[in-house]
Amino acid sequence: MIGIEGVSKSFSTKGAGLVTALNTVNLTIQDNEFFTLLGPSGCGKTTLLRLIGGFEAPTTGKIRIGDIDAASLPPQKRPVNTVFQSYALFPHMTIAENVAFGLQMLKVPKADIDQRVRAALSMVRLDNYASRSPRQLSGGQQQRVALARALAPRPKVLLLDEPLSALDLKLRKEMQSELKRLQRETGITFILVTHDQEEALAMSDRIAVMSAGNILQMGEPREIYDNPQSHFVADFIGESNVIPGTVLGRDPAIMIAVRPERVAVSPAMNAGQGRARGTIASVTFLGLDTLYEVTLDGGSKVRSRCRDAELSLTAGQSVVVDWPSGVERHLLN
Missing domain, CATH: 2.40.50.140 (Nucleic acid-binding proteins)
Structure with a gap:
């Protein structure tokens, strides 16, 4: 579903000159896979997510989404949706209107919009909340609305930028199960960015551990946990002596x-x-x-x-x- 070939990203900064955020990254993500980019702050994982979403352009390299060469395509032309850390719900709209917004921008017929909104809210178990406003919902419920809004247009890829970081521990655990359930039910490729190794181990089919703009190790959760290939990975994934x-x-x-x-x-x-x-x-x-x-x-x-x-x-x-x-x-x- 996703092919990243020799992708680098550099930024010009005042005083520091040219800063390299990604260093010749190569990565393949399969169709219907729950894939996680894991690493500490500043490792390049969010930059890579933004490149896939079209919010940044690579300095070098190619990005393929399905059969599309996507490196030069703007976000709205990619079969991709994003759930942000802040949820970004419109406070003046009802829950149903929030979920419908993206479909309206895509010029989907109204009858189809109504059906898709109902289906998306049912998928995240908020069928009875359509007429409420975001301020009447808990943090966990708002997160589900953001997921419903992202899933309603039926993207091929869903990008998740640390979507659970604002939730308390109990809600995070519940939403981990919900995200994995949604990924299995929809068949959409999920790409999660997180610095929480327990979250990554719990949800992912595969994990890429990143540091300083490089992928240090990639594999299934148990493989990475049981067979770390470097001091950094052994120390970052779970506890390790x-x-x-x-x-x-x-x-x-x-x-x-x-x-x-x-x-x-x-x-x-x-x-x-x-x-x-x-x-x-x-x-x-x-x-x-x-x-x-x-x-x-x-x-x-x-x-x-x-x-x-x-x-x-x-x-x-x-x-x-x-x-x-x-x-x-x-x-x-």
């Missing part, structure tokens, strides 16, 4: 990455050698889990998330840490 190889008597040219949920902590007096010895620095109760931070004898820190309520380890206690063979990943130092 990244330990110098020398601490564990390994090659000093490598770093060892292991997830906290894979790390077991035991009292030193009751265990064998383990991987390393250390001292409990802190204990944090997290509900289902307890987070232990261990200072290893070599000075490095290791975190362990355990569900064994009977451990009852305390700060200052001597322990050994261990993990199963095959769960650690070796990264170049």
